[in-house]
Amino acid sequence: MYDLFFHHFNKKIPLTDEEQELIKGYLTVKKIRKRQYLLQEGDVCKASAFVENGALRAYTLDENGTEHIVQFALEGWFISDMYSMLTSEPATYNIDALEDSNLVLLSRSAVEELQKICPKFQAFQLQLITSAYIALQRRITSSISLSLEERYQNLVTIYPDIVRRVPQHMIASYLGSKPETLSRVRKKMVGR
Amino acid sequence: MYDLFFHHFNKKIPLTDEEQELIKGYLTVKKIRKRQYLLQEGDVCKASAFVENGALRAYTLDENGTEHIVQFALEGWFISDMYSMLTSEPATYNIDALEDSNLVLLSRSAVEELQKICPKFQAFQLQLITSAYIALQRRITSSISLSLEERYQNLVTIYPDIVRRVPQHMIASYLGSKPETLSRVRKKMVGR
């Protein structure tokens, strides 16, 4: 049930069995169906979700109703509207499931409690957010310095499972492009 | 000397005088001249820099020698190649000064020590990196969903001091565009 979650935790910060049990008490599991919302724009984000298996995405809607995908989360990733969770302001992102998924939820209050009583949890959080930050910085770098073709090639290399499991028009959205354009770019790439 | 640094620290996590003195022992100050490097691509990033006053930027160079600016840092911001600092791998970013600046340096070993002996320092770090993460996520969102004009307008609204103090061709680079293009976009905007 929490296998992957604790596997990741222990990889970063080794835990004793007692610590693990303590933390387990603050976790919730949730199953979510394909197309189901975990969070809708305007609601307050009450929890951060760790993906045990399945796939989710976070996206915004613009004034034309076009989706812009900010993040994918496959097994082993966290997803949430962190700003909303931190401030209790209405979320600006929608989060929904691309596949039937099993999640481990960490509510805001659980995070606050665990921060107080479990120093290793704070260390874990710091490591998590640091690697998320580095990943975002890389993404910014590629978005300002690479062509669409290069950004796509990068994605295929670094996250092949995302490309395999997520519809191509969503990859286009994630890359800041349009389905037709990505389709044409890919066509040009065959053979390379 | 460390005024702004502790002002920011205390705003997030209030410190006693003793804690403040303890932390002060791990800090270094550094003056850096306009155009001087704080970090060059290929070197290992040994410290994170807090800007007391002045302005710096982090950027990459592509195969044509074109600069791509990943981050600006004015007073009150931190700047570093976090990945390099964390892993001791060679830095992928260059960091240099856009103005004569005064910095407070937090070396890697200082961070490690302070994490051990000062829980408030860890809490401070977590808050810092969390807000940096949220800022990057916003930037990604605007880069995939907004036009250059909108992104520029955003920057003017949210960080007017950056726009005031940084040459326009660097703003263009930061926005993932070219100097000529931003100049033309601005021309179209006058009056709006």
Added chain:
DNA sequence: CGATTTTTTGAATCATATCAACGTACGTGG
């Protein structure tokens, strides 16, 4: 003031968006 950096402009070219249409795959209910 002279030198350098920065911004602007023009014209040609290239990349991406748009709109409309078509073919295919998929899964869901009958």
Added chain:
DNA sequence: CCACGTACGTTGATATGATTCAAAAAATCG
């Protein structure tokens, strides 16, 4: 298990936006 509807990917024609290269103004620095 088939049929139908929806979602997905591709293609074409055209429009729009951004880049490139070259050059000249304008601003800034020492």
